[in-house]
Amino acid sequence: MDIIVSQLMTGLSIASILMLVALGLAVIYGVTGVINLAHGEFVMLGAYAAWALQTEFGMGLLASLVPIFIIMAAVGWLVEVLVISRLYDRLLDTILATWGIGVMAQQAVRLAAGGELRYVQMPEPLSKSVTILGATDSAYRLFILFVALALFAVTWVIYRHTNFGLKLRAITQNRAVASSYGINASRIYRLTFAYGAGLAGLAGALVSPLKSVSPEMGTNYVVDAFMVVVLGGTQSLMGTLASSGILGELSGYLAFYSNDTIAKALVLLAIVVLIRFRPQGLFTARVRT
Amino acid sequence: MNKNRRSFLKATAALGTVSLVGFPHIWSKNASLARAADGQIKVGVLFSLTGTTAIIEESLNKATILAIEEINAAGGINGMQxxxxxxxxxxxxxxxxxxxxxxxxxxxxxxxFGSYTSASRKAVLPVFEKQNNLYWYPTLYEGRECSKNVIYTGAVPNQQQDDFVPWLVKNFGKRWYLIGSNYxxxxxxxxxxxxxxxxxxAEVVAExxxxxxxSEFSSVINKLKAEKPNVIFSTVVGDSVVALHRQYHAAGLDPATMPMASLTTSENEVAAMGGEAAAGHFTSAPYFMVWDSPENHKFVDAYKKRWGADKVTHFxxxxxxxxxxLFKQAVEKLAGSDITPNTIREAVKGQEMVAPQGKVRIEPENLHTWLWPKIGQCQADGQFKILKQSAEWLEPVPYKAYPNQKCTAEGLKQV
Structure with missing residues (x-):
């Protein structure tokens, strides 16, 4: 019994990390259509920001979450202004440009902070385990689950219930028409990109106490994030939520009953098969084209 | 004008070619074959400074450069830098x-001097064998290799496990869970x-x-909870080591009853996972930073002075x-006109020195190194406490798991 609960919690925990990492990517891609290959590096920069705030200013992880979001949103905003805004509607160029930004970010961090693995302390009150229905689980993992759901809810509310979100959806459906009604599309894009980068930074900071922090850590996360977004459907927030849930539970159970190597292969295979028959992903937003 | 310049370039190139191939025998003893021209001995340093394993290879580069600088500052090798x-x-x-x-x-x-991963060593091996040059490989590795073009100064499986495994069985028990990275x-x-x-x-409950x-070990941790092994034998490498330890700790598992016994967790990984996640687990290696010997104090001090006080040394x-x-000791025995990879290999056979870990020796038969295996338990301050050192230095046997094969100076033999 407790193993079943443990395994369920494990799946949810994997899912919550997947969703944290994928949410920013989904927001950026869903709205602006930019495939941001530097997303993994935004995650990495967030983790390094947590490390820097901790070692330079002695700030705990929880206290540094808000500054990290602001710093990374500023980074995203700058990247949008300097590079992305000049490349809209040029898909291949944005892929190349964001990839280049990612490589530069990796090397910049390596030069500034060195190549060794870095340590970010887990918040003291969360570094123990708790018991749920007879199964023990890490308090910190539950905390990540909670934060991931909260961030999803915030994003959902912004998207569905604010004036900004209304403009967002209008642009997503038809940019030309939306612009002709006086919506400043480039401003909306800029804010979206900043928000997505801020989310990525939060993801990096939050996973850093469970995993390791290194200049190359982003590469793995960007692959995971793309899996989630591709499976969920590129313009659907609900799709992101559902597909991270499915992928998390699936890889958790497969890894439990076989091993992580096989689980990874099978999950990728499942996605390939699904995309073959349903290229738009599980969920689709109705968009007039 | 243009044409003139082009013919000038051609002429220069032709001259260059002549000077390279035209008179092969005049300077060859000193410049080409002996390769120790102008009082200089050129060596390569081949560790990744970028990419995924740069994290660890940077420190290998630094240790190599430190040793070269020390030798040069003390007058070089027979006066050659x-x-x-x-x-x-x-x-x-x-x-x-x-x-x-x-x-x-x-x-x-x-x-x-180079390489950390086995993949990179296997990749350069044909180059050194074909050109009959020498590669110095400092990493502990899986053994099962026999090349007269590689000097292996890291531990092979028998040197890390012969003391470690029986000790763990005696102290913790017979149910073992083996986990490693997939290579x-x-x-x-x-x-x-x-x-x-x-x-x-003893029994292997899972491999x-x-x-x-x-970096996601939660399913593995659930299996550990279900199996309750006595020992987790870990050969997970790189940043996975950090993730595994941190998640083990966060899940509330207890190293007192289910310790991880690792061949790959060094001070480097411990610094990245934090002392609290590392405390109580074991590592077997010939070297730990805290090892108390005059040679090690000298090494650690010099390393920190050269590369920064926060830097760690590791196995x-x-x-x-x-x-x-060891390279220096071998070359020292050679005449300046006789320094070639071949003569260096012959000179290094049986060469001994007191290294930071203790007295080491290059085994003439297989060019691996006699080492001093130690068992360390990690402490909350991020350093190891050395619980046990082998009674004497241990012979390297790269084919220990394959009793019908033996590495000799003449190559691999079937017995």
Missing amino acids: IVPVVEDPASDPATFAEKARKLVLSDKCVSV IYPKEENNYCKKLLAELG EYVPLGH VSEPSYFQVH
Whole structure:
């Protein structure tokens, strides 16, 4: 019994990390259509920001979450202004440009902070385990689950219930028409990109106490994030939520009953098969084209 | 004008070619064959400074450079300075082979110090065998290799496990869970471990491999909770080590009853996972930073002075350091006109020195190194406490898991 609960919690925990990492990517891609290959590096920069705030200013992880979001949103905003805004509607160029930004970010961090693995302390009150229905689980993992759901809810509310979100959806459906009604599309894009980068930074900071922090850590996360977004459907927030849930539970159970190597292969295979028959992903937003 | 310049270039190129190939015998003894021209001895330094394994290889580069600088500051080798040619193979085996070729063929290095991963060593091996040059490999590795062109100064499985496995069985019990990264090193180590466990009557409850770079261990931890093994034998490498320890700690598992016994967790990984996640787990290695010997104090002080007070030394950086000194001892015995990879290999056979870990020796038969295995338990301050050192130095037996094969000076023999 407790193993079943443990395994369920494990799946949810994997899912919550997947969703944290994928949410920013989904927001950026869903709205602006930019495939941001530097997303993994935004995650990495967030983790390094947590490390820097901790070692330079002695700030705990929880206290540094808000500054990290602001710093990374500023980074995203700058990247949008300097590079992305000049490349809209040029898909291949944005892929190349964001990839280049990612490589530069990796090397910049390596030069500034060195190549060794870095340590970010887990918040003291969360570094123990708790018991749920007879199964023990890490308090910190539950905390990540909670934060991931909260961030999803915030994003959902912004998207569905604010004036900004209304403009967002209008642009997503038809940019030309939306612009002709006086919506400043480039401003909306800029804010979206900043928000997505801020989310990525939060993801990096939050996973850093469970995993390791290194200049190359982003590469793995960007692959995971793309899996989630591709499976969920590129313009659907609900799709992101559902597909991270499915992928998390699936890889958790497969890894439990076989091993992580096989689980990874099978999950990728499942996605390939699904995309073959349903290229738009599980969920689709109705968009007039 | 243009045409003139072009013919000028052609003429220069032709002259250059003539001077390269035209008079092969005049300076060859000093410049080409002996490769110790102008009172300089060129060596290659081939550790990744970028890419995924740069994290660890940077420290190997630093230990190598430190040793070279020490030797040069003390007057070099018979008055000749060692000149390091540093290349960055970028954690990519193909680039390793390409840079190795450059170091051997165009820089004419008499030896190359390099590699951390087995993949990169396997990639450069054909270069060194074909050009009959020498590669100095400082990393502990899976054994099962016999080349007269590689000097191996890291531990092979028998040197890490012969003391460690029986000690763990005695102190913790007979149910073992083997976990490693999915490549050759963990598989060969586990092969040997299973052999030892079978002799001790212990049981392997699971043997499992995670992808390289894997960082999500929650399912593994659930399996550990279900199986409740006495010992978790870990050959997970790189940043996965950090993730596994941190998640083990966060899940509230207790190293007092279910310790991880690792062949790959050094001070480097411990610094990244934090003392609280590392405390209580065990590592077997010939070297720990806290080892109390005058040679080690000297090494650690020099390393920190050269590269920064927050830097750590570990069981791969120590061989990176002492193997350069062994190189020096070997070359010292040679006449300045006779320094070639061949003569260096013959001179290094049986060479001994007191390294930071203790007195080491190059085994003449298989060019591996006699080492001093130790068992360390990690403490909350991020350093190891050494619980046990082997009674005497241990012979390297690279084919210990394969009793019908033996590595000799003449190559691999079937027995």
